[in-house]
Amino acid sequence: MKVSEGKLRREIEANAQFGALPDAEGQGRTALTGTDANRRARERFVDRLEAGGFDVRIDAVGNIVGRWVPPSADPTAPPVVTGSHLDSVPVGGIFDGPLGVYGGLEAVRAIRESGRSLERPLHVVCFTEEEGQRFGNGILGSSVATGQQSVDDALAFEDESGTTLEEALDRIGFHGSGRIDASEWDSWLELHVEQGTRLEQDGASAGIVTNITGITHCYLEVTGEADHAGSTPMTDRTDALAAASEVVLDVEAAANRLVADASPSAVGTVGKSVVEPNATNVIPGQVRLGIDIRDVSSDSIAKLVDALEASARRIERERNVEASVSRPYDVPPEPMTDRCRETLIEAAAETNVRASLMHSGAAHDTMNVARVTDAGLLFAPSRGGISHNPREWTEWEDCAAATTVLAEALARLAEA
Ligand SMILES: [Zn+2]
Numbered sequence: 001m002k003v004s005e006g007k008l009r010r011e012i013e014a015n016a017q018f019g020a021l022p023d024a025e026g027q028g029r030t031a032l033t034g035t036d037a038n039r040r041a042r043e044r045f046v047d048r049l050e051a052g053g054f055d056v057r058i059d060a061v062g063n064i065v066g067r068w069v070p071p072s073a074d075p076t077a078p079p080v081v082t083g084s085h086l087d088s089v090p091v092g093g094i095f096d097g098p099l100g101v102y103g104g105l106e107a108v109r110a111i112r113e114s115g116r117s118l119e120r121p122l123h124v125v126c127f128t129e130e131e132g133q134r135f136g137n138g139i140l141g142s143s144v145a146t147g148q149q150s151v152d153d154a155l156a157f158e159d160e161s162g163t164t165l166e167e168a169l170d171r172i173g174f175h176g177s178g179r180i181d182a183s184e185w186d187s188w189l190e191l192h193v194e195q196g197t198r199l200e201q202d203g204a205s206a207g208i209v210t211n212i213t214g215i216t217h218c219y220l221e222v223t224g225e226a227d228h229a230g231s232t233p234m235t236d237r238t239d240a241l242a243a244a245s246e247v248v249l250d251v252e253a254a255a256n257r258l259v260a261d262a263s264p265s266a267v268g269t270v271g272k273s274v275v276e277p278n279a280t281n282v283i284p285g286q287v288r289l290g291i292d293i294r295d296v297s298s299d300s301i302a303k304l305v306d307a308l309e310a311s312a313r314r315i316e317r318e319r320n321v322e323a324s325v326s327r328p329y330d331v332p333p334e335p336m337t338d339r340c341r342e343t344l345i346e347a348a349a350e351t352n353v354r355a356s357l358m359h360s361g362a363a364h365d366t367m368n369v370a371r372v373t374d375a376g377l378l379f380a381p382s383r384g385g386i387s388h389n390p391r392e393w394t395e396w397e398d399c400a401a402a403t404t405v406l407a408e409a410l411a412r413l414a415e416a
Contacts, residue, residue, distance in 0.1 A: 001351060001407045003110045005400035011048065011102040012399070015041055015086065016094035021390060024091065028390025031088045033062075033129040034159075034168025041086045041098075042174055045126055048105060054124070058176030060151045062128040062169045063141045065180050068108060070118040073414070078186035080414040082107065082406065083125030085141070085365065089133050093392025095193045099380060099399060101126050103191040107407035111414075118414040120186055127365045128169075135165045142365035145182045146372045183372040187340055187413050190366045191378045191406045193394050198358050199381035205401035206355040207379030208344045211296035212370070213265070213361050214333030218291040218308055220247060222315065223322040226277060226285025241275055241284035243315040243323070247308070248273075251291060254307030258300055265359050266295040268304045296333045296359045334367050340376030340413070347408035353401045378406055 019037030021028035031037040045064060049056050054066030065083075069075045084100025104124040111122065127145070132138025135157035143149040155166035169175035182188065199207045224240035248270045255268030272290030293304045305327065312323035348355035358379070366377045380402035383393040 001110050001114055001404055001411065003106055003400050003404040003407055005396050007109070008102060008106045008399055008403055009396050011106065012094060012098050015044065015098045015102065018044070019088065021091060024390035026390035026393070027094050028091055029088050029094055030090050030092065031086065032090065032134045033087045034134065034165070034172055036172070038087055039172035039174070042126070042172070045086060045101060049124065052105065052109065057180070058174055059145075059178050059180045060176055061141055061144045061154050061165070061179075062174040062176065063145055063180045064126040064174075066124045067121055068112075068123070069121045070112070070414070072117040073120055075121060077120045078184055079121040079123045080410055081123040081125055081182075081185045081188045082190065082410055083123075083127065084190055084192055085127045085130035087129055087131050087133070089131050089388045091390060092388050093390060095392055095394050095399070096195070096387055097130060099193055099394065100191040103399065103403040103406055106403055107410055110407045111411045114411070116411050116415065118411065119416065120414040122410060122414055123185075125180070129165070130365055134159045135168070139363060139365050139368050142182070142368035145180045146368045147181070147183065148368060148371070151179055182369050185373045187337070187374040187376070188366065188369045189340060189344070189376045189378060189406060189409055189413070190364060191380065191402055192364055193387060193392065194379040194382045195362060195385065195387035196382065197385035199356060199379060200383070200385070202356045204354045204356040205381065205398045206348055206353050206405045207358045207381070208341060208348065208355050209336055209360045209377035209379065210341060210357055211336065211359045212334040212363060212367050212377065213294045213296050213359055214298060214301055215329070215331045216293045216301050216305060216327060217329035218293065218305060218325055218327045220244070220289040220291065220308065220312060221324050222247070222287045222289070224285055224319075225283070227283045229281045229283055232283060237283055238320050239283050240287045240321055243319040243321045244273070244287040244289055246315055247289065247311045247323075250311035250314075251304070251308055254304055258303060263295055263297060263300040266300045266304065268293050294361065298332055301333070331363070334370045336370065336376050337374035340374050343409045343412050344376050344378055344405060347412060348405045351404045351408050353405050355405065376409070378402060378409075
């Protein structure tokens with residue numbers, strides 16, 4: 001499998017011109033969904049697909065899919081699909097998204113050149129509004145392609161100025177029709193930059209993701225009694241902040257215990273605290289804490305939520321406050337499919353690319369796709385773990401090495 005580092009580099013560098021930030025330290029770009037920079041990036045991608053002989057389709061939310069049916073393949077067989085996104089965050093980097101889109105295109109080019117006999121079509125996809133910087137909360141295009149959100153709901157999302165996604169897509173000429181349906185795919189593999197330092201530490205050129213982390217947000221409301229800080233004796237207080245502080249330490253201790261005993265990837269953070277009335281000379285009457293809990297297993301997330309509940313009951317008993325816990329945000333962890341993960345491991349071995357097994361702390365479009373079909377996620381190393389920043393960088397040889405693993409894995413999936 002001969003992936004061309006030069007070709008891949010030229011594609012990513014050409015894409016980097018759209019929304020380029022010449023004054024930034026590093027190589028930055030701003031290409032928000034529906035902007036001119038995004039339009040030009042999309043138009044170029046469509047050109048590259050057409051030049052490569054792909055059949056191009058654009059769906060109603062602007063997802064782009066290029067379809068190639070190998071001569072040996074059954075055109076009606078469920079395809080093997082790869083891709084990522086071309087939108088960026090404001091003042092973002094040039095690899096986050098484009099590596100997966102153009103890595104996917106280069107992988108398919110290398111597979112075609114290898115002459116391998118494939119049973120299934122290969123598709124390369126660019127999803128709309130992965131970053132959620134203009135419309136909605138992110139991974140938008142894939143949420144529609146996986147049926148978690150309707151086309152109409154997605155098109156109605158508005159940006160800050162009241163422009164809808166539909167109007168923005170119309171303006172740039174990417175409001176297509178129908179809906180790409182990921183549940184019809186045989187399998188999906190996404191190549192993305194790691195945005196962390198694990199691969200750098202391991203000296204590896206590729207990371208094979210085992211699990212995408214789940215995220216829960218809990219809120220704790222502690223109610224005591226606001227009172228005069230001078231005239232209320234220490235024996236006669238119901239201090240909501242002092243009570244809430246015990247919960248902060250309990251959450252930290254519970255996460256540390258879980259890391260030591262059961263799950264090294266578990267994290268628990270009390271990142272937000274709102275104190276009422278928040279005055280130096282008043283005993284705090286009410287405190288609201290925001291707690292972020294993440295891990296790759298639902299079990300350990302549940303354990304940390306239980307620990308939070310137990311801590312709330314304890315301060316009610318011992319400190320006479322009222323404490324209530326809510327859990328308004330809960331995204332369960334998503335394990336990658338065995339078959340895709342194993343295929344990536346075999347592909348790395350076959351192509352002599354050093355790869356680490358790891359979990360992903362970020363969701364990516366793969367999190368959505370994994371809910372409806374077999375999915376795998378592959379990382380390339382990020383220098384210093386920096387991302388969403390013009391200093392985001394992945395060495396070209398690592399881009400090529402990870403793309404080689406992607407190509408081998410796609411070919412294996414499409415041969416079966
Ligand atoms: Zn991304």
